[in-house]
Amino acid sequence: MIHQLGRIASFALLAASTTTMVAVAQQDAPKQVPPAPAQATGAQAPSAPVATAEAPKFPAPDPKNFTASKPTKEEINQFLTASWGYDENRVWQVAAIMKTQAEGITKVVVYVGDKTGKQKPGAFGFFALPDGKHIIAGDDVYPFGANPYADARAKVQADANGPYRGSADKTLELVEFADFQCPHCKEAQANMDKLVTDFPKARIVFQNYPLERIHPQAKLAAAYGVCVTKLGGNKAFFTFADSAFEGQEGLNTADGAQLTLNSAVTKAGLDTAKVDACAKSPETSDAVEQSVKLAEDLNISQTPTLVINGRQVPVGGVPYETLKNIIQYQEKLDGISQ
Known part of the structure; x- marks a missing residue:
């Protein structure tokens, strides 16, 4: 099990080094966002602005740092608005769009700050690829x-087939990728319950993503969840899930997992022998693997991750009000009426 500060699953939160928001996530591999590069081909990458007690005053862009024609400053700003616009206090300025030694790959540096001046401004860098996507x-x-x-939204709408709460309509779809043995997933359930109340028009899906390398019993728990849904429906699944998360410590051993899962099945009102037989079937194993593949296709590497109409946000590492704000902003971007 790896716990790491500063790993953010979505570019929507990727500038965490310049904000007070820090994610604590459970994942299968550590990934760290580096500082902006110190040097670029043909020009010296700009230094970060000096911190002040007021809103940052970014230095005037140096034309020498704009040696590439793609992506344009307008395209970068559109992208950052889509990614960061949920935070009305965040401000930024494109400081460099530079050619690199690799043809078609552009180095971009952005100054990022906060209107209130409470957060230290910084420089954030990334490389834009030739496909423009x-x-x-x-x-x-x-x-x-x-x-x-x-x-990603189209992919999720097509392939996220887990149990759900709320609307059958997929106009606003919130898909939680979770692991029954993951402690942060257990903690995140309180926020997921709040989302059901605060977004009654949303379709809120539970999608299995067992990280077997660190959680040996997670796939079995996922299989039981698939079968509970198959035999008892969505309501039975969420009763099962509540019980499984509540008894999560029991999943630490094979014997304990069997007792914990059987208890959760009983609370869901189903026959344990039937669910156990279903969980051992090849069809159920395939269903779990298909859910894992969806997570991998979306480049999700930590649990719990919430996919909001295609936008990834780490549920466990974000304050609830921020999470709610991001969902409302995505509704606005997608033209969804409140």
Whole structure:
């Protein structure tokens, strides 16, 4: 199990080094966002602005740091507005769009600050790829563009078939990728319950993402969840899930897991023998693997992660009001009436 400060699953929160928001997430591999690069081909990358007690006054951009034609400053600002616009206090300025030694790969540096002056401003860098649809920040790849979450939204709408609460309509779809053995997933359930109340028009889906390498009993728990849904429906699943998370310590051993899961099945009003037989079937194993593949296709590497119409946010590392604000902002971007 790896716990790491500063790992953010979504570019929406990627500038965490310049804000007070810090994610604590459970993941299968550590990933760290580095500071902006110190040097670039053909020009000296700009230094970060000096911290002040007031809103940051970014230095005037140096034309020598704009040696690449793509992406344009307008495209970068559209992308950052889509990603960061939920935070009305966040301000930024594109400081450099520079060619690199690799043809078609552009180095971008952005100054990021806070209108209130309470947070230290900083420089944030990433590489824009030749396809115009992706960037590399730190050691990960993120979608890029004025509507960077559109492809992921379509993928989730097509393939996220887990049990759900709320609306059957997928106009606003909140998909939680979670692991029954993950402590942060257990903690996140309180926020997920609040979302059900605060967004009654949303379709809120639970999608299995067992991290077997660190949680040996997680796949079995996921299989039981699939079968409870199959035999008892959505309501039975969430009763099962509440019980499984409540008794999470019991999942630490094979014997304990069997007792914990059987108890959760009983609370859901189902027959334990039937669910156990279903959980051992190849069809159920395939269903769990398909859910894992969806998470991997979306480049999700930590649990719990909430996908909000394609936008990834770490549920456990974000204050509830911020999470709610991001959802409302995504509704606005997608033209969804409140």
